Amino acid sequence: MNTIKRASLYSSLLLLLTFPLISWGHVHLDKSIPSKGEAVTPAPESLQLWFSGGVETDWSKIEVNSENGTRMDDGEVSHIDDNPKTLKVKLKPLPAGTYKIKWNIVAHDGHRIKGNSHFSVK
Amino acid sequence: MELSLLDTTLIALDRLALATIIGASAAFIWLLKDHHARTLVQPRLRFMIDGALITLLITTTVVLLMRSATMADVSLLAAFPFVEKVVEKSHFGSLWAGRAIALVIMITLWLFIRKKTPSLGCMLLIAGCAAIAFYISATSHAGDEGLFTLDNLTNSTHIIGGCLWGGAVIAYLVIISTLRQQGDAMHEIICSSADRLTSLATVALALVISTGLLNAWHRLETITELWQTDYGITLMIKLGFVAMMMAVGASNRFIIIPAMTGKPATSGRFQRVLSLDALLFITIICIAAALGIQGPGEH
Numbered sequence: 090m091n092t093i094k095r096a097s098l099y100s101s102l103l104l105l106l107t108f109p110l111i112s113w114g115h116v117h118l119d120k121s122i123p124s125k126g127e128a129v130t131p132a133p134e135s136l137q138l139w140f141s142g143g144v145e146t147d148w149s150k151i152e153v154n155s156e157n158g159t160r161m162d163d164g165e166v167s168h169i170d171d172n173p174k175t176l177k178v179k180l181k182p183l184p185a186g187t188y189k190i191k192w193n194i195v196a197h198d199g200h201r202i203k204g205n206s207h208f209s210v211k
Numbered sequence: 212m213e214l215s216l217l218d219t220t221l222i223a224l225d226r227l228a229l230a231t232i233i234g235a236s237a238a239f240i241w242l243l244k245d246h247h248a249r250t251l252v253q254p255r256l257r258f259m260i261d262g263a264l265i266t267l268l269i270t271t272t273v274v275l276l277m278r279s280a281t282m283a284d285v286s287l288l289a290a291f292p293f294v295e296k297v298v299e300k301s302h303f304g305s306l307w308a309g310r311a312i313a314l315v316i317m318i319t320l321w322l323f324i325r326k327k328t329p330s331l332g333c334m335l336l337i338a339g340c341a342a343i344a345f346y347i348s349a350t351s352h353a354g355d356e357g358l359f360t361l362d363n364l365t366n367s368t369h370i371i372g373g374c375l376w377g378g379a380v381i382a383y384l385v386i387i388s389t390l391r392q393q394g395d396a397m398h399e400i401i402c403s404s405a406d407r408l409t410s411l412a413t414v415a416l417a418l419v420i421s422t423g424l425l426n427a428w429h430r431l432e433t434i435t436e437l438w439q440t441d442y443g444i445t446l447m448i449k450l451g452f453v454a455m456m457m458a459v460g461a462s463n464r465f466i467i468i469p470a471m472t473g474k475p476a477t478s479g480r481f482q483r484v485l486s487l488d489a490l491l492f493i494t495i496i497c498i499a500a501a502l503g504i505q506g507p508g509e510h
Contacts, residue, residue, distance in 0.1 A: 142352050
């Protein structure tokens with residue numbers, strides 16, 4: 090009986106370690122350049138996003154807006170060096186100020202993930 | 212919110228159908244060796260498989276429609292015009308097409324040979340379900356580096372192992388209830404097939420654990436999220452159910468089945484414990500489906 094209890098305990102602990110990791114389903118933002126809240130100089134020529142999984146270019150949108158709401162990106166979303174876990178948009182010349190980022194992307198699993206961020210140019 | 216609930220229900224039904232097909236096929240091939248018992252059980256298992264195949268066909272279609280709605284950012288009713296573009300111009304769409312082709316081939320073959328050569332039919336169903344599991348896995352993180360990678364193969368095997376484990380328990384419930392209706396004459400066959408069920412479950416568990424460890428090896432950095440996010444807490448609840456299912460399986464193997472020999476009255480207790488095991492499995496599937504929709508917390 091003790092052997093059964095011990096075997097059950099060890100097996101349960103083993104599962105606790107292994108089972109969770111099969112279900113990390115959705116993609117999330119890992120990092121961005123410029124990063125959230127960063128004050129950069131000179132002004133970046135593009136906004137680059139790295140995700141935890143593959144993302145679609147055809148179905149994803151990224152918007153960079155100035156404080157007065159002017160769109161500052163060219164609207165063309167593409168991968169960085171053909172890496173499917175990345176997205177980028179080219180930026181228009183950015184004067185000093187704060188910029189809001191809104192991303193609305195579709196991951197390879199077909200789910201949509203939205204988020205926002207900001208950065209400033211000194 | 213309503214779409215999320217529909218999505219969760221759909222994914223749960225989809226995985227349950229997959230598990231039922233794998234479990235019923237495996238049960239027919241490996242658990243029943245007696246010809247008379249096979250003849251008795253065969254129509255019910257076939258009915259189970261037919262129902263699961265129809266369910267899988269419906270969920271496969273509705274999943275495409277729902278993902279099209281999500282990807283195009285429109286309502287479900289407005290999603291029809293986007294379906295073609297989703298299939299042609301998205302990673303999800305190309306994988307969905309692979310899954311749909313596998314399902315259509317599987318159903319066609321099954322319809323032709325299910326009565327003449329059911330064992331061969333069941334083997335083909337398991338192969339078809341393995342292909343579908345492969346495509347399901349490829350839409351998750353496991354498919355990030357491509358289709359034919361160790362990561363995707365490991366995760367697919369993990370899904371198949373889990374489906375085999377739970378699906379065999381559900382199928383065996385149908386077997387035991389059919390055989391018990393024949394009275395005590397079938398008790399020895401119940402005992403021998405129950406022995407085979409625990410062996411099958413052990414193999415499935417070994418698959419789940421070994422592939423789970425490989426998954427952990429790749430993604431261990433995320434483990435802190437287990438206690439830091441709502442998602443992690445939900446996940447821990449799921450793990451609790453998994454541990455319970457293991458404990459029930461262990462009690463079957465080491466206590467209940469050995470005590471059944473020569474005592475027909477004890478098979479009722481075994482059937483009740485198996486019902487609990489099946490309920491735990493269905494709960495795990497529902498929680499896993501909810502986790503898939505919820506996703507980890509924002510970073």
